[in-house]
Amino acid sequence: MSFKTRYSIFLLLILININKAAFATEYIDDFFTAINIGNTGEIQNLLAKGVDANIMDGNGNTALMIAAREGQDDILRLLYKSGAKLNARNQFGETAIMLAALKGHDQVVNTLLRLKADVAGNNQGWTPVMYAAFSGHSDIVKQLLHHGADVNAVTSNSTTALMLASKGGHIEVVKVLLEFHADVKVKNEGGATAINWAMDSGNTDIADLLMADDGKK
Secondary structure, X not given: OOHHHHHHHHHHHHHHHHHHHHHXXXXXXXXXXXXXXXXXXXXXXHHHOOOOOOOEOOOOOEXXXXXXXXXXXXXXXXXXXXXXXXXXXXXXXXXXHHHHHHHOOHHHHHHHHHOOOOOOOOOOOOOHHHHHHHHOOXXXXXXXXXXXXXXXXXXXXXXXXXXHHHHHOOHHHHHHHHHOOOOOOOOOOOOOOHHHHHHHOOOHHHHHHHHHHHHOO
């Protein structure tokens, strides 16, 4: 094969790839819309047309993260089978399982756990358990802890899931965390404990529960 022929083929391949990318770009808005409304069939069509399963929005949220955030379990599984990365992080260091936990999507969290999603924290120490505790989703907190999440993980300023649940008035979450041996004595960088957070927020029932647990130790 002559150099001229090889060069012509090379240019042709470049043009094909450019056209394919441009073609796929036309469908990006349709792709994200289909995720939001749960149109699995449209997602299948658009993936077949060349849309990347790992496409991201302006905040670095991948298609799989958006599916998790919106509670679209079928679409999430389809994206995963199409090569979507399970533990990708957006510009805030959040993963799909964090967003699902925050929004209270039990089935999506369950699916992600079965797919072996990472339950550890990001570079600021925030974990899926903290996201679920902050929003008051006790069943998801329990799911995550059963799958090996650290009940006493701390953020970069030493905030714990117990503190977040105590401040938010989520007593059922507090009960689950205590069941999994959350440490009531942990202090944040300002020297406050979960009991302090509960008292400062007027959640005296939670403060009483925490003090009772502390008295057992």
